[in-house]
Amino acid sequence: xxxxxxxxxxxxxxxxxxxxxxxxxxxxxxxxxxxxxxxxxxxxxxxxxxxxxxxxxxxxxxxxxxxxxxxxxxxxxxxxxxxxxxxxxxxxxxxxxxxxxxxxxxxxxxxxxxxxxxxxxxxxxxxxxxxxxxxxxxxxxxxxxx
Amino acid sequence: xxxxxxxxxxxxxxxxxxxxxxxxxxxxxxxxxxxxxxxxxxxxxxxxxxxxxxxxxxxxxxxxxxxxxxxxxxxxxxxxxxxxxxxxxxxxxxxxxxxxxxxxxxxxxxxxxxxxxxxxxxxxxxxxxxxxxxxxxxxxxxxxxx
Numbered sequence: 001x002x003x004x005x006x007x008x009x010x011x012x013x014x015x016x017x018x019x020x021x022x023x024x025x026x027x028x029x030x031x032x033x034x035x036x037x038x039x040x041x042x043x044x045x046x047x048x049x050x051x052x053x054x055x056x057x058x059x060x061x062x063x064x065x066x067x068x069x070x071x072x073x074x075x076x077x078x079x080x081x082x083x084x085x086x087x088x089x090x091x092x093x094x095x096x097x098x099x100x101x102x103x104x105x106x107x108x109x110x111x112x113x114x115x116x117x118x119x120x121x122x123x124x125x126x127x128x129x130x131x132x133x134x135x136x137x138x139x140x141x142x143x144x145x146x
Numbered sequence: 147x148x149x150x151x152x153x154x155x156x157x158x159x160x161x162x163x164x165x166x167x168x169x170x171x172x173x174x175x176x177x178x179x180x181x182x183x184x185x186x187x188x189x190x191x192x193x194x195x196x197x198x199x200x201x202x203x204x205x206x207x208x209x210x211x212x213x214x215x216x217x218x219x220x221x222x223x224x225x226x227x228x229x230x231x232x233x234x235x236x237x238x239x240x241x242x243x244x245x246x247x248x249x250x251x252x253x254x255x256x257x258x259x260x261x262x263x264x265x266x267x268x269x270x271x272x273x274x275x276x277x278x279x280x281x282x283x284x285x286x287x288x289x290x291x292x
Contacts (some may be wrong), residue, residue, distance in 0.1 A: 072218050129184065139284070
């Protein structure tokens with residue numbers, strides 16, 4: 001699943017991480033896989049989303065909204081991406097220190113949402129789920145005249 | 147690569163095809179892979195896009211614009227999606243018959259662009275490249291006040 005985390009200062013949370021297939025450090029919205037239980041059952045994405053957001057960014061959200069679910073590349077994989085909008089954000093630690101999974105080694109950065117959308121349009125942000133998430137946020141905010 | 151084909155009646159061309167990984171027939175924007183030469187060189191996406199559009203829909207475009215390039219799922223594949231906007235469309239055959247690659251067995255349908263975008267938001271259109279393409283088109287048209 002992937003999370004558009006949008007704060008009260010109209011900024012979006014982004015993480016930069018090394019992506020081996022891309023051979024590059026990509027700037028993306030926070031995202032993660034679903035845990036699979038011993039019996040093969042996949043984790044509920046509604047539960048995975050808050051866990052991953054906190055692991056990757058140290059953030060908790062007071063409000064969650066499911067935006068959509070889509071196939072990343074249906075020609076060759078059944079991977080489904082569950083996309084969420086998370087608002088009313090708070091840092092788990094007041095000092096901004098990450099809570100867990102420090103080995104994920106992600107660097108959190110904040111961009112004003114219009115800049116993040118422009119970064120998607122210009123190719124600076126260049127993975128499908130992040131572009132979908134940022135354009136989706138833009139549609140919501142533009143429709144509110146924000 | 148993938149193509150947002152937008153006609154003079156403000157409609158978008160969509161194709162429905164069976165996707166084995168999804169175990170479903172998905173409604174998508176026209177798309178295809180890049181041919182790989184014997185020496186491993188990949189086809190130029192700028193050349194592949196018109197070929198695939200014609201193969202899948204029977205359409206030719208008088209005007210091409212590259213919108214962007216993005217990774218579909220950078221966690222596990224290096225697949226890059228090259229996204230184009232194609233306008234000034236004409237059917238290769240006046241009777242609408244497909245020109246080639248009839249074994250691709252795609253069903254072409256046209257949706258007014260606002261309906262196509264709504265279909266992406268509601269989950270009827272549910273693959274990443276199509277959602278990116280339709281939202282991108284919407285950003286262009288909305289900025290023109292269309």
